[in-house]
Amino acid sequence: MTRMASAVGATLFAMMCASVPAGAQDGAPPTSPAAPLAAKPATAIGPEQTFLIGVVRQIPEPPPWIAPLQMPPDNLGIAGAELGIRDNLTSGRFLKLDYKLSSEIVPTDGDPLPAVEKLIEAGNRFILLDVPPGALLKIADTYKDRDIVFINVGAPDDRLRQQDCRANVFHIAPSRSMLTDALAQFLVTKRWQNWFLMVGRTDNDKLYAEAARRSAKKFGAKIVAEKTWDYGPDARATAQSEVPRGTQVGEYDMLIVADELGEFGDILPYNTWLPRPIAGTQGLMALSWHPTMENWGASQLQSRFFKQSKRMMQPLDFQMWQGAFAIGSASLKTRNSDPGKVKAQMLSADYDLPVFKGVAATFRPWDQQLRQPILLTHATNTVTLSPQAGFLHQSSPLDTLGFDRPESLCKLK
Template identity: 40%
Template structure:
């Protein structure tokens, strides 16, 4: 409900105000590069991912930043570069970065296998990399580098969040099922690391290698597959969701499912409504007519972090922004109940992790009681002593 007549009058006032100002408008160009991911491995995908997945989050954040920017004479703009192939994307990216007024910040939304190649091009150009797509732990542990920031949580953060919750319920004995993809194996590794970290025991570990169409035989296959003396929970690592959805209610023992299905650790979920999150969810829904997901949120965070740095430093130079983002002064309100900041030793945005089920929030991690000498947010993911990276510029 808007009252058109009065609003337009007010906008006139605002326009006048801007015209009389002496300072010129600061333009902030952000480049968004996207490689359209390969099709899901699932035989019949009933629920297609949205066409504007991830990108929608960046667009909303650009709009949010422009609302703020108009009071500060800042204008944010998103340039989108899309290609189906990594090589094609690299060519386009090189052209875009070679321009005189090339953007100083690049959001990378590509399949994990293409991430290194794409980010290298950006880093070589001197621009700042915002990783909004890759959860790869190595990028936060051994391959982190200066001028590369991650707003998407790593697999280690997600697995640690899940582990904290399972341990708080005293579900110590885990039955781990791992899918075939690289991502599945990587998440399974992260789960095993978390088990060791938080004192859980993996009592059984099985790869998933079935290639039958489970829609017909889930009832017969899953109970047998999960037959074991005892376990407290079944943890599934199936990032493409090929088989994990058939586990709830089908296990040999009546046990909860966690991981990629059941109790899911994620960066964001449509059911978050506390801490003002309703406003962000409403803004997103009214613009894109769908729920905001974790990819959208990672992109939203990346743009908001940049615009917060521009607002506070009054600079658009990527060097200045990067230094500010990694400093103690940077803090970002992001609807998770506390301020977010970057880990200076690996460029990861520290953030609470929601543990959700399809229609609600089960817990927000870290849980009270998990102590850390600096901040309990650093109980999730690779901590400073575990990281071997040269972050010098």
Template identity: 35%
Template sequence: MWRRPRKFLGLLPLAASLLLSGAAFSAEVKIGYLGLQDDPRYHPDLVYTRIEIAPGGNPIDGATMGVAEMKVVSDAVDQQVVLDHQEATDAASLVAKLDEMVKAGEQFVILDLPAELVDQVAGQTREWPVTLLNATAPEDYLRQRCYPNLLHTAASDRMLSDAMVQLLRTRNWTKVLMLVGAEPRDKAMAAAFRASAERQRFNIVDEREFTLATDPANREKNNSLLITGNADYDVVFVADHQGEFSRYLPYDTQLPRLVVGSTGLVASEWQWSWDRDGSTQVTSRFETLTDGRRMTGQDWSSWIAAKAIVTAYAKARSGEYQKTADYIRGNRLKIDGAKGVQLNFRPWDGQMRFPIVLATHNAVIAEAPLEGFLHQTNVLDTLGTDEPEHKCQ
């Protein structure tokens, strides 16, 4: 028996309201998507045994799906939405490419760039008539730059660590042994977890640096049993963005303890096994679009960025850039991210508010904010840097 496809059901009330209010203008809307040419983040990361420790896959697929899903909404206001995917090789060429995109009428551009390039591009274009949406860089310092043209749909490191710490607090696992790699990215992840642990008054019993070096002089830093010995802890937090050390850590600690962070239990924007709030339909549509690739957190954040832009254009009902830019930043913006709550952006740091999933490789264990963690205005603001903590750099 034929049934109405489920993928657009959540959009029908929005489309109906737009039809009743009447379309304000008819136009082609071009949404930009600016990425790094041959981005190493999306190469499948294989160790010498051909074991994949980080999957490949470019999150442009998420933005493509977001635009396609919102066609019923853009059609309701007689808008033709086009996604313009551009790439460049360095900061100077990215700014030059963005200049071309803005001159071509692109007022909102999704940035799929490493943090240092997001920082440079946003800083050099802060006075331009364009809103940039950072979809893939989690570094907290980007949220502290206070660039007036920059929003974030990628979860910040602090959001991810706050979610993890909430779960540990509910289990009363508050004595933590931290293992941290030598890379700057590892140290940034560790700093975020440290701040979250301090918020919940955890006891970090020790912080130890690991290495992949295998020489005898480093045996206490590269051996899982040795580096986790001589301490009493409830849980091991590991900050290892490359994943090569951490993949050997579960079941190989001196004490029989949970491993979280870069392996074991991991915090993310999305996990393909999540099965609530319409998430299974989102995952299925993505796998159909990509011939079976599973949706990651970066795919989700690119998808939600595209949905936010199309919604703002449709609801602002104006051809003026500033009116649409004000709408996407305002309280009237309500986005369905298949998470059970309506999403919008924080005014102080431009970060999108949304729940975080805590998952193993094939199951979601919890979704934060967890019950019992309260906030005076919005419980989603228990994840990430809250307004009283926020400082511009």
């Protein structure tokens, strides 16, 4: 037993010696542990910066008739900008960034330029504009030598992104070509390629029809028949007789409607001679946003808006939210309210804007249009988003919608 205990003790002693570092066994002073790595100094937060954002909205011409329940809310668009300011403050307040909103409403027959002048005199250097294209160009040209950033949140006119583009104007609102391209991609994917185009009497209806013809040619659809609506608003009372007679044009897959004012498009469904689906400005519509959009975190944005405004978010609300939030997103990196620095950041390669549509949005450098997915929706459901799968592009599938760089006539000035 004594021998066995001695053997075990010797074994334990040898193991203990083996576990001690060699220097310690030799009597050398123990090596001191390595000093911890010094923490990197935090980025210094500069002095407080205030971003003064103005909104000018001109009330558009109302349609010939409108049901009371379809009347647009008084704060249409403005409510979206207000939510954008709140969302900016959520992150900005930690970086000493403040955001303030001022708004001006202009009557249908008014001039928005004095409203813009008032906002600029009050110190606003970022202006969201929902005004007609002619007024927008007048405003942009008046302040072309001032350090002001204008953001078009309402006008879809292609010419504002083409021959009439301006260096001091960014475009949040999708262009008509983006909208009709989004629709055309889906219809071609479904093999509904033969279109009957019904065009309204206003200039905007004709511009929408022009964009639809371009999209048909671009994606391989065919316009097999075309008519101009010339029955007037009174046809609503006789739609069951007038519409069947006016839609006897032979075979087609889709009736494409160009009626931006809303004069006749709503009476076409279920009244056509042939039982065919309807798309365009009525029926299946291409929009920037819709109350039924819920995926990719969109339901959170919808909930925040409803909590604030007690109604659902409309496309113009979303576009104004995008405009205010685009400035806020750029400011988190510039941390400076200088319009030139914010503009440079919005056009930089590392800028993107989360818009709750599955991919981030960015601005095209050649015309300063926000590239973003487009919803295809009807009254109670969002059917899909374009660009559709299979429509490829060398840099971004989003550039299959609207005018790509090789097609652009824009010379920013």
